[in-house]
Amino acid sequence: MNASLSRVDARSGARLFSGLGMRQKQVLWAWSFLAVPVLFYAVVRFYPTLEAFWISTTNWNLLTKPSFVGLANFKRLLADPVFWKVFGNTALYLLLGTPISLLLAFTIAYHLDRVRFLHGFIRALYFLPFLTTAAAMAWVWRWFYQPVPIGLFNNLLAWLGIAQQPFLRSTTQSLPAVLAPAIWAGLGFQVVIFMAGLRAIPNTYYEAARIDGVSNGTILRRITLPLLKPTIVFLVVFSSIGFLRIFDQVYNMTSQTSSDPGGPLNATKPLVLMIYQTAFSSFDMGYAAAQTVVLFLVLLVVSLLQLRLLKDR
């Protein structure tokens, strides 16, 4: 009975479909294909995002029913010294990480572009860290930073007769110490993108410039950099978001089995790590959601600013 009914439905459906115009059919097809990712995004991305806004106004701790507390979580956030410390750290990761990595990547790409000898091999070497698992890499670097007798860097310093450095055990050195492998890991990717950008600049410009007897510096400033702008903008956006969301390097380099993630004294803690701890160690979901909303706003502002930059062209 049911089966025959649905067969009737199918038949009338087919008639309905054939009654549509070409354009309407195309739209229908497009939407039926789009339905899967749209549904996926709605359920997996957009719904939780909206839910996070709601949770940020509750005191939900996973165990009890959430109750509405208004903006109390945000007030607590503004008064929390750890939050401001962490906010500053996140900004430092961004403001140090992005320019340093881009400058390094460009310098390497610019010179590597001229190297013919073993070109592919050298490029592969630069790209290799990008393929490594962040956790594995962070652990190796963490051991590099250990004191004598197991730390590579400190053994080297001791051999040179220089005093040991605390690196990860210092409130001032630990953030750069964590940032270094993060930059190193992303370098390969940026070098490859820069080189693709450099290759895309037509040779005729350079030839014309040389015929006119223009110096290398001027070529770089007047031809290479302006024509490389789309690449630069892409990499700036890409790596800024990366540094704003830095997590695995910090977590793996600073947490011990019985953990001080983001330490010592929160010197290396980024916002994402604070959110993670608030949510999944303290189970303070409302407060964690409030932090997430702040991170969302920061990412939004940074992205909008950079979109603006793109439009300038």
Next chain:
Amino acid sequence: MRGLRGMLLGLMVSVGAVAGAKAQTVEIEYWQYVFDARVKAMNELIKRFEAANPNIKVKQTTFPYADYQTKIAAAMPAGQGPDVVQLFYGWLDNFVGAKFIQPLPRDAFPPAAIEKEFYPIVSAMKRDGEYYALPTAVRSLALFYNKKLFQEAGLDPNTPPKTVDELLDFAKKTTKRDGAGNMLSAGITLDFPGQDYHWWRETLLRQNGGAPYSDDNKKVTYDSEAGAKSLNWYADLQRVHKVGQVGFMDEGQAAFRAGRAAMTIDGSFRLGAFGGIKAFEWGVAELPASADGKKANFASYWVNGITTKPTGEKLEAAKKFLAFVTTPEAMQLWLETVGELPARKAAAETEKNLNHPIYGPFLKALNYSYATVFVDEMAQRQVSLDMLNRVLLQNQDAKAALAEAAKAEQPILDRFYKK
């Protein structure tokens, strides 16, 4: 539509039939987190329990530690989840507050008997006169020492330090450095995020006459003279005497295992890991007493409780099962499989166990142990950790560091007890 309804009806009838056929055997569900030795021990206990109670079946479900609490929190409100559940003693207030577990029925678990037969630390499971959960096993801290390094330093490898002064003296003798003063081998490991923060809070602080929290646990009380004295003593191990160094060999237990630390303070749960050491012999001793002979130790444990889910015959089955896993027999099995200590005095303090060179010191400690009542273990640990870091990395005065820590920890307690 009618087809669907018919199908549903059929399904319901058949489910009912299956349930009817199984009415004689009761199935209850038991949850714990994944830890090989514990799962193995529990499987063995379930086997023995089912043999003794053929009409009860126990289904064990395990989750990775990281997801464990989340899974319970998600399952319980939905009416799913375990009938008997394992939880860390520090989670009790959360579980009671969320109505996940019920008070242990007095007929099967009379409070007076619990108080008489179990170690006093179990009283942390009591709320308003009712016990909510019971442990099978407990853990305490002890001093592990490397006999080979003791011998090399001219110390008797069978005489571990008995007082904190001796500990310092022995540590000085066993520390090794290179010409430039870099540490090659530590006298004692300094690993605050490991077990040292428990050692400081429940042992050193109390030996100096202090207490970490008020009796009702609602006030931080370590911001005191005793607090400053004990914190300074601990920090001086690195600052003044240089017999240990935070972060040396990454972790305290790693340094000890590599034979690069003469002494380390760790829990009974470390026995398994240290059991694999082949390069040297090691011994276990009670935590050193203070100069005037005062002893204190930190104990922690996992407990089993009955959730609010089972009623009727399931509740009866759950009661029987919980009673079984807290029998002396179960505790001895747990000791031999997992290495954790029996929670019943009588089961723990047998001649054989007390004279055991490794279990002995841990067991003796249970008589003078304190179980800290945490409301948010992670956050509270972070506070202590930051306190020591300010002293060691930023040369903050111990008194100021304690005051700042108390100021950070009090709101954590307040937020919890306000609820």
